[in-house]
Amino acid sequence: MARFFKPQKRKTDTKHKEITINRLDHHGAGIGHLNGKSVFVDGLLPTETAVVQLTEDKKNYARARVIKRLSDSNARIKPHCAIYDQCGGCNLQHLSHQGQVIAKQQVLSELMAKFAVIDQANCIQQPPIISQAWHYRRCARVAVRVENNGQLQFGFRKKQSNDIVDVSTCPVLAQPLNELLPPLRELLQSLKGRRFIGHIELTYADNGCVVLIRHLAPFNADDSALIQAFAVQHNIMLFLAPETDELIHSYGDQPYYEIEGLKLTFSPKDFIQVNGDVNRNMVAQAIEWLDVQPQDRVLDLFCGLGNFSLPMAQEAKAVVGVEGIDEMVLRATDNAQANALHNATFYQANLEQDVTKLVWAQEQFDKILLDPARAGAAGVMEHVVKLAPNKVVYVSCNPATLARDSQVLLQQGYQLERLGMLDMFPHTGHLESMALFVKVQKKQKK
Template identity: 30%
Template sequence: MNLGEEYKVQIIDMGTEGAGIGRVEGMTVFVEGAITGDYAEVEITQVKKSFAKGRVLELIQESPHRISPECSYAKECGGCLFQSMDYEGQLELKQKWVSDRLQRIGGITDIVVKPTLGMKEPYRYRNKAQFPIQAGRLIKNHEGKLRNNKPCSIGFYKPRTHDVVHCEHCMIQAEPAEVLAGAVKKFVEEQGISVYDSQNGMGILRHLIVKSGFSTGEVMAIVVVNGTHLKKAERLVELMDDAVNSLPMDELGQQRWSLESVVLNINKHKGSQILGKECITLAGKPTITDRVGNLSFEISPQSFYQVNPVQMKVLYDKVVEFADLTGKETVLDLYCGVGTIGLYCASKAKRVIGIESEKSAVLDANRNAVINGIVNAEYIYGKSEEVLPKRLRDVKADVVILDPPRSGCDAALLDAVLKLNPERIVYVSCDPATLARDIKTLGEGGYAVKEVQPVDMFPWTGHVEAVIMMTYCGSDKKNRS
């Protein structure tokens, strides 16, 4: 296979980066612009030892799942990579990803992965928007003050670059995010505010983050700056408030959204880190509130909170189902974050103990327990693999919930869990590959996979969550099924 050669390729799969996958003469070819089910004339653009890349010259036969993208930025923005595939096709694809990795990496061949639980309306689902702000080269005017030499861009990065695509509309963000981005752009151009340049470390404005409480309508705007203050901040607050108030009323004629918090975040560090450690409340409250089911959660600028509240309830309901709680169990919630999953389970458990290595998250978790009047849940600061054998060595855990980051569970943590010998393990994963790796380890320790349920938390993107239920069947691998 050589550069420039052309082949007819049947696309049989897709990668998480959005490229179609086919095979030519035994070699895997990643084809930009193709989706599963396409049959295309492909030109080879790159050849490596074990794979090649190509581009579509002509679609000979279109996939039955192919659609025209609804977003006008689909060819530029790197946020949604599956806009040429209908939603049904995305759900099938994500089910296949989970199944393939469990078989190939985890060696799980006797479990049928359930169809992916999707959304009825897979739009406007994100309650958190994270906008990088970018401008052209900074220049000095005749007074020696820094000014941008072109209007600023607020939006999302182009694929595999740090170039910002200015997006005035986004089909997956909540409405407050759009109008607040517009308010910041107006503020920058009206007041001549400088925008941060990562190459030379100059400029003030870095990022805009918007958090929206879907159940309460409360909105928080976080403005990240390369400095200790922001000039004319009162004007920015005024523009933001007007922007949110301009949004349409709900079906009852009432204000759907309300700007409750404007926060200045100080980040003077060079590099890609988005938030700094210090926050200054410019207007309103330092936190906002949202609800999941019957629970209320306090959301701070730096706290983690699932970005799709509709699917969050679907996910958590599945966790509760798999945990099979009767009110007599002690539940260990590891990688607990701000405690959302454990608190969601608390009413059906005897006791919930959460462990988290981020101190601010532990404070949020314990505060959320108090807010909801939950007295049978406690949250401990530290690494689970260290806390379990020291502080909780005498605790009999009936159910362990694992909700690790994309990198999966620490090997020492899995060893500590196996020593606890819980009756059930519920694993919540955001990466099927690390999920499969960890399940293989737990399987070697005597646990069998009983159910696998993918949940689509991020429609139109290459991400999928999965909830796995495992039960203890003894150390003999023959008995794992």
């Protein structure tokens, strides 16, 4: 009988160990070292020493939890939120907002220097774009669960858990949404069909609050009447989602937000940036960096509902937006028409596949903007280079994939000229970043 090698699982050493933190990673966790191996510990800051216990032990790294903090950094502050130690929403409230901004800038610079080989002499480190530290978040998902005794759990997920931590107010949530939480909880508790509620999605649009209720079974007549009366009383835009792909606009106007003098309507199912102030400044900076001119043709990849495309269309000769989700393409097209922008055209395409033969990919563009999801834009970078634009602005919510994708541009004759951090998500380890790449003109031979 043949024998096959079966590797044994690495046994985690759970003995308590002392560690000192040197720096933060790009998720906000502290990094220290034990026996030459990097150890990631949530909740610790650089210079702090603590007793920890390993929770995960891999070949090249480990993770640990804090048993006891032995020393505190001068940058440590008391968290503003009463449930910070339980809620999974924020992970950096123990660091001052200014300290968070500095740490995020450092993480971005280190990652780009390590993987993208920045030319420090020619790359301008842009001052960070920041907003108010509290009540900035205009989108949130509220988890709902009914206990066996009929009582409603209403709040956010606990750290690394599916359990729910009860929430009556949230210091990062937009204040109009905060004011809606108590009466919304009371409404849901009163419903006969509350057991069938999946979750609640809240959005603060420029024209008011939006509530989306996902439910697994139809509401009876009494529950429907209560929900409708709640929408009227609180003047909210109400949407119901009885199925995954179904959305019923039950009450109120269509939500929208304004940017660069434009009004962009959206559905509660659409992705919009959670921080309205940072988003407005981000779009303005992208247009400035690209230096969009009246003769320019601009390509916007991962364009969504036109957040960058439509403001750029006000400055350019033509803008082409490409997005993978059909509904977003339709929304962007509708927004262009509603804002009388006839020089913006939108296409649906899977940007992880070969796009070479698609109609829009045959056109010529002077400038390109990319704003991919966390996975980055690896599938389309080679084609971006092939189109040979004069300038490329890459907007990223993951500095690791930005650094990775940047290598393609740098290896093909582009130079990183500007790099900036955008504090889209205060009190979390997440950061938004923007990089400007300019095609280096080859010197002509004499």
